Amino acid sequence: MAKTQYYTATTLDGFIADQDNSLQWLFDADSGGNDAFKPFFAGVGAFAMGRTTWEWVIDHENLRADPSAWHRFYGDVPAWVFSNRDLEPVPGVDVRFVRGDVRPVHADMRAAAGDRNIWLVGGGELVGQFVDAGLLDEIIVGVAPVTLGAGAPLLPRRLLSDRLTLTSVRQEHQFAYLTYEVA
Secondary structure (H helix, E strand, O other): OOOOEEEEEOOOOOEEEEOOOOOOHHHHOOOOOOOOHHHHOOEEEEEEEEHHHHHHHHOOOOOOOHHHHHHHHOOOEEEEEEEEOOOOOOOOOOOOOOOHHHHHHHHHHHHHHHOOOOEEOOHHHHHHHHOOOOOOOEEEEEEEEEOOOOOOOOOOOOOOOHHEEEEEEEEOOEEEEEEEOOO
């Protein structure tokens, strides 16, 4: 059965982005050729992210100047971007801008994904809304050999061990990948 998964990287001290919402720390730490994303994304049929993540991807990858870069990363997989403000689309990119309750959007994502998984990219607050609605099945986190001291937290929610079951641990270069089932 298809799952809704939070697949992300985190620092040892639990941050997914630095204080400026940058992921550059991840690209610096990932210089060893970690290619865990490709096999993961092969099982994704729809994905969602928050406005901050969307804006960072757009700026970092210069997608306004080269929208084809989106397709190199994500192919034709539809994406939903949650935001409380109007955002400018990128021509030729299948992105739906939404706001409000994650439940009806999740239903639309589920329909689009078919028998494939839904990927929650981030940020942590958006993923927390899926947790609050009981819609998150799995957390897959790559722990990087980096500490930031501050930034955007991995998941700003209280999830105790009675809701999380460790199902897998593996090493990929300098990253430790932990997979948890969410009850």
